[in-house]
Amino acid sequence: MNSPTTFPTKAEQKVQFENNKLEKRLCRQVxxxxxxxxxxxxxxxxxxxxSGGKDSYAMLDILLKLRERAPIHFDIVAVNLDQKQPGFPEQVLPAYLTELGxxxxxxxxxxxxxxxxxxEEGKTTCGLCSRLRRGILYRVADELGATKIALGHHRDDILETFLLNLFYGGKLKAMPPKLVSDVKKHVVIRPLAYVQEKDLERYAQIKQFPIIPCNLCGSQENLQRQAMKTMLNEWDxxxxxxxxNMFAAMSSVVPSHLLDGKLFDFKGLTVDTEVEQGDVAFDEEPCGTNSTEPLELNDLNTIRPQTIQFV
Structure with a gap:
């Protein structure tokens, strides 16, 4: 006797709809x-x-999906670096990738x-760990004949790096979406550059990826990067x-309105120099008035000091 056909409830349909919408958004952003x-x-x-974390699992999953519909052909090989951390479940990734084909x-x-x-114990290990890992991955890429090296850094990672460099390094610098190694042999890409971490967390739960925690990094609770992450989450x-807006600003840079003489020739600036926007840029929102028209000098007399608010 056949069992009766069951249909999903409205709540289940809504969950499935949201899950599908998330997957489409991630594929679009990547x-x-x-x-x-x-x-x-x-x-x-x-x-x-x-790595065994949510980000790299999601990156692999989405790249496999995009490859199926891409107008070009490219191959994918997954690489894991087993750094011999205590308790690392070395069977998890081979089993997962074998099943995935x-x-x-x-x-x-x-x-x-x-x-x-x-x-030293209690000190941040990220810098040295990253350098060692990078050198090994570059060598493996050569051995496998890989033309691109894909890392799972997402939008939040890029913003956190930007703030770390701003606050502690004195530089306007972040993680580029694409770079060439110092030895000019390897092209590194970050396909998740537009993706929010909270979306990756939810996607990992939906897909039930076999997450492997990083005991080496995860044991360090007082990292400066964690402070940046907390600040961004609070702002959000x-x-x-x-x-x-912060993320958009990194792809909308106006060198003539910063201070770096290597990017813009301030010393050679004259009235004949072509400059992007000039002083008109300061009249645009949110720096100026609600009007998109630049103020004339005489217009400044009509603005009373008590109407100007500093937020």
């Missing part, structure tokens, strides 16, 4: 980032660096012992659009 920065080209072999390579290098020996909750 596709836009790839297109905007020409990250992947026809014939590329993309080495997807898989994705070519993969597991590189085993005991960088954990190096980091823990060199760095309290001030609608602030974080989005």
């Amino acid at each position: 596709g836009e980032a790839i297109g905007d920065y020409n990250m992947i080209e026809d014939g590329d072999k993309v080495m997807v660096c898989l 994705v070519p993969f390579h597991i590189e085993t290098q005991n960088t954990y012992s190096i980091v823990t020996r060199v760095i 909750k309290k001030f609608t659009g602030r974080v989005e």
Whole structure:
């Protein structure tokens, strides 16, 4: 006897609708980032660096989906660096990738012992760990013949790096969506550059990725990056659009309105120099009045001091 057909409830249908909408948004954002920065080209072999965290799992999943509908052909190989951290479940990723049918390579290098020996207890290990990991991944990319190295950094990572450099490094610098290694041999791409971390967290729950925690980094609670993450999350909750505007600002730079003489020739500036916007830029919102027209000098006399508010 056949069992009766069951239909999803309205609540279940709503959840499925939201899940599908999230997947479409992630695919769109990754596709836009790839297109905007020409990250992947026809014939590329993309080495997807898989850490076992939500970000790299999602990156692999979305790249596989985009490859199915892409107008170009590119290959994907997943690579994991087993750094011999205590308790690392080395069977998880091979089992997952085998079931997925994705070519993969597991590189085993005991960088954990190096980091823990060199760095004092309680100090941040991220810098040394990153340098060691980067060198190994570059070598593996050469051995596998990969033309692109895909890292799982997302929009929040880029903003956090921007703030870290601003507050602690004295630089206007972040994570570029695409870069060439110092030895001019490797092209590194960040396909998740437009994706928010909170979307990746939800996507990982939906997909039930077998997440592997990083004991080496996760044990450090007082990282400056965590402070930046907390600040961005608070801004996102309290001030609608602030974080989005910050991210947009990184792709809308006006060198003539900053202070870097290497980017703009201030010393050679004359009345005949072509300058983007000039002083008109300061009349635009949110710096000026509600009008989009620049103020004439005489108009300044009509603005009473008590009407000017500093927020």
